[in-house]
Amino acid sequence: MTRIKRLFRIAWVFSKYRLDEFIPLSDLPPFLRVLLALAPWHFFPQPKHSRGDRLRLALEELGPIFIKFGQILSTRRDLLPDDMALALAHLQDRVPPFPGSQAQAIIERSLGQPVGTLFQTFDSNPMASASVAQVHAATLLSGQSVVVKVIRPGIEKVINQDISLMRMMASALQRYWSEGRRLRPMDVVEDYEQTIHDELDMQREAANASQLRRNFDGSSLIYIPEIFWDYTKQSVLVMERIQGIPVADTDALRAAGVDMKVLAEKGVEIFFTQVFRDSFFHADMHPGNIFVDASNPQDPRYIAIDFGIVGTLAPEDQSYLARNLLAFFRRDYRQVAELHVQSGWVPAHTRVNEFEAAIRTVCEPIFERPLKEISFGHFLLRLFQTARRFEMEVQPQLVLLQKTLLNVEGLGRQLYPDLDLWSTAQPYLEAWMRKRIGPPGMFKALKEHLPSWLEQSPEMPQLVHDALLQIRDLNRPTGPDQATLDALQRAERSRQRNLRRTVLAVACIGGAWLTTQQVDWQSLQTIPVQGWILLAAGGWLLLGRSRSEL
Structure with missing residues (x-):
């Protein structure tokens, strides 16, 4: 009913x-x-x-x-x-707060103790009220000022009921509307359902905050408040209370003497650091969730809150995105089109020449304007809209990334209208790509994959043996097979040879690493010749190993 x-x-x-x-x-x-x-x-x-x-x-x-x-x-x-x-x-x-007595009851039920025992002080009047939760000020017994975030009572039942109705309407649109399948309304509702249920779990939000705090530990770019895990459950989150100027209050920031150019550029650096260094980014960076620590006005620091929505990128998406952006900077539209096909963002049957021409049509008018007048976020939007004509399916990870970039860019230009996001981003991307494809990236990949190579080596003879037994059972159900025995012997010799190659490759690459300890990775030309020789030898040995396994 x-x-x-x-x-x-x-x-x-x-x-x-x-x-x-x-x-x-x-x-x-x-x-x-x-x-x-x-x-x-x-x-x-x-x-x-x-x-x-x-x-x-x-x-x-x-x-x-x-x-x-x-x-x-x-x-x-x-x-x-x-x-x-x-x-x-x-x-x-525009949600009225629910009574403080209800918030107190949820806290006591979740944490198993009276509020008077848990906190030195607790303000039953909420500081803020939102759709999913509301926030109260409190003080721990240690004297630490905190905020207590409490899930709105009964909200999960309302959410499930409304999502059921949304799914019904989306299904009708997808079935009866000619554009329904391409726009995928059911996927939109499912994305929303996932997001809203994630926001209902305070432990998940606390884990996101802890990860971001660890990523930026000691950073002068951004501060992430501490989470108090002993007081955090699924319906309750207790976090350090921060003191800062709301980032949207530009008058207060200027009155405090904050260097607005530095602040805007730091916002851009935070975004690219999260996306390309950490592959873990705060995806809800609107002005209501961002404050500024103005204690050092010439070197201000951001403070972030509300970590219910975060985004991640797979390594291949990171790489394709960085290469796409760098190709845009160089106006290499052919490479942009090819990268979209290679990444699977557009179908393999896409005509690259036509796609390249469409991208050029979108981009050239933009590049004729001064860089500071170009919106990076809207530029990506235009690109995705163009790609949609070539059957580019919605990429959820890129949509979330674009939304975050729009927030960051809008915030940066509000703080400093002359912000040139392009020139700020390009050096960072180029440095990241050099690090990824240069020796540091190779050493990192070797460090990650070598243990699994060594771990799998002893198992190779047994795997080959089992496979050959299955082949023998299919083709010759009875009787010994001398060819099978010969193959097993060859496999064992190959395993021993590959193990020796791996050890030698590690030694060579380790030697290359020792010779390049004083190298400035920003300039690969300064790597000593002996470093390149050892690195090449290691690569040749590994290549020989991989070929012998085929």
Whole structure:
């Protein structure tokens, strides 16, 4: 019964804001067009707001879960027109706080002790209230100031109910709308479901915060508050309370004497460090989650909070993304097109020449403008929109990355309008690529893979033996096979030879490493000749090993 009432409520709001205009009638089957033409929403007056504002207002009226969905949908610029995405980007959580007594009860139930025993002080009036949780100020028995984040009571039931309805509507769109399959509304709802359920787990958010804190331990770029694990459960998170200036309060930052250029450039460096060094990035870096430590105005430091959404990139995505960006910097559109095909972002049957021409058409007008006037985030958006014409499927990891980059770039230009993100990013990417493909990267790869090579070597004869036995059983079910015995002997000799090659290769590469200890990795030309010789010998031995295994 509750679900039916909720469905009627959604239908009422849908009609009130005349969201029927979003339905592509021409793409629907005739019987649905007739049904929708007789629908009751035609009796409602046409609202005066734009379509984006009408969608935003409807989501706000439907409550916190739809608001959160609208916020996430606003990041899907690959699916929505710009005007609608911009309207949804203004969504704010207009959720009244729940009583402090309920928050206290959740804390006591989760931690198993009274609030008076757990904390020296606890403020029952919330500091902030959002869709999923609200935050209270407290003091630990040690005197440490903390914030206590508490999940909204009953929110999981509401989420599951609303997601069930969203899935039903998305399924209808995907089935009856000609563009439905390409835009994949079911995938959008599933992404949202995963995100919202991740945000319901405070232990997951705490783990994200701990990882980021470890990645930036002692850094002058950004500070991540400490998590107090003894007080953190699935419904409750206790974190160090930070003191800083909200990053959106530019007047306060200027009054504190903060060097805005340095602050903006640090934001860019933080983003690329998270993406390419750590492959683990804070994916919700909007102004409400970022503060500034202005204790040293000439060297300010960011402070981040709210770690419910993080992104990661696989090593191959990291590499393809960096090579794509560097190719853009050099206007090598052919390589950009080829990289998209090689990475699988566009189908293998894509005509590279046509794709290259389309990319050039998008990029050349942009590059004719001064670099400081070019939006890096919107540039990627245009690229993804172009690639969509060539059947590029939605890449969730890249969409999240683009959303984060848009936040970072918008924040940077708000702080320092002359920010040149391109010139800030290019040296970092070039240094990262040199490190990845140079000797340090080779040593790192060797260090990672050598143990598994050595571990598998003793098992190779048995694996070969088992495989040959299976072949013998298929082809000659009875009787000994001299060829099989010969093959086993050859396999054993090959194993011993490969083991010797591996040991020699490690010795050579180790020698190369010793000869290059004083090398400046920014300039590969300074590597001594003997280092290259030893490195080449090690590589040749490993190559010989791999060939002998084929």
